[in-house]
Amino acid sequence: MRISILCQSCCLLAAIAASSLAGESDASKSEIELIQQAIAEKGADWTPGASWVTELSAAARRSLCGAVLQPTDLSRAQVISLPQADELPAHFDWRKNPGNWVTPPKNQGNCGSCWDFAAVAQVEAWWKIVNDNPDSMIDLSEQFILSCADAGSCDGGDPELALQFVRATGVPLETCLRYQANDAVPCSRACSNWLDEAVRIPGCGYITIGDADIA
Template sequence: MQTRRIGLLWLVLAFSSLHFLWSAPAWPDRGELRSIERSIQQRRARWRAGETTMSRLSPEERRGRLGLTRVRSRAAVTASDSEIPQVGAQDLPGRIDWRHHLGANWVTPVKDQGACGSCWAFATIAAMESTMAISASNPTLRPDLSEQFLLSCSPGTCAGYWLGPTLAFLQSTGTVDENCLPYAETDTLPCSDQCRTWQQRLKKIASWSYVPNTVTAIRAALNEGPLATTLDVYTDFFYYTGGVYEHIWGDWVGAHAVLLVGCDEIEHAWIAKNSWGPGWGDEGYLKIRRGDSAFG
């Protein structure tokens, strides 16, 4: 079974070689939260910070929950010929949210990648799941596809991978349902552990494409369905509990992949689904200020 185009919001991230040195305090570090809360007040930022399931982890454990590798050349992976909608900003709705589109939720539940840098798998699988429901014009369709298939059968690992090659794999090979190869939070599970009927249960995407990094192009593609995308993560991001996030405190930690599910023109914000479970953010979701953290 093939589904229609999955859009990929391609953002060029600037990476630097960073070395993280610290004396190992007991975690969570209460000083971090106090510093972030003080910075939010001083900057009059529009988001709230608090203890989350992610803030309670050590710096090493936090980095292990990211998993987006360095940007690869677009020439290394060629996108398929999926068309990007050509519309003007005036023709687009001021607010898009696929959790509340036409009175229905087209986004599958928030998942938890656990102690594995598999965000690249969760973001692309989440986009594929939503696209299946949209293609079927059936918001009650709740496909649950296997991220573990990508970890076990594609080149990606818990150390990270990139979105373009993952989407190319989903087009050429596909993935099975969760019951056929359940998530094991590891890249050491062999591909042969999948169910006997895996070939009959494969789902593939028909095509995918890069979306130009302009607000109008992103909104136009988003109006067709959720998009897999990336962002830079800083220390304060682990403490996010709600509001419109913008980076205000802490060092760059790494790059991360999420699912873009909406935008709000009044708040000048993007809306995204993360893969850190409901104990982080706004029940697993976030709003992020447009132009912040190399997101959009």
């Protein structure tokens, strides 16, 4: 069995997306057309296009992908068992279930903090699901994690450590400590009542699925 780390999946997907155009310093029309062709062949449902990321150099793009995956002692990890593949739906999307249970994507700026944004996005989605309201909005502070948690920096970090911090300490709203794409911002700049508004999660775990299911 291969271990798929649920806590880190969003950051890995962000890394794949950011690196898909990393061969050249500028995104050309032909590059985007090639991606569109690949999407059509796979029957996927999203549209690529030029953005501020595609205008960066290959090195600058890679610097945004800051997931640093640490070795895990699986004998001590919480493992979540999934049903057999034939008992699972062929397709599942939290954005259409019905309603959208995830929060909008955010701009991490010139900082390799994708690990931070991946963790916080999962907590925001969890909050909406737990409150059983897809129309509710919550915006948690990525800067608080970057400044206060010993989980990483603008040079990379571990989303699992970030989630463990949210479980133990919590993360307040964005207004408590706004994102500045700077890991030198001191934790002391957070609002004085951050503990009162902090959101905590009960925990996170790992899932095990077969190699064929991953493919």
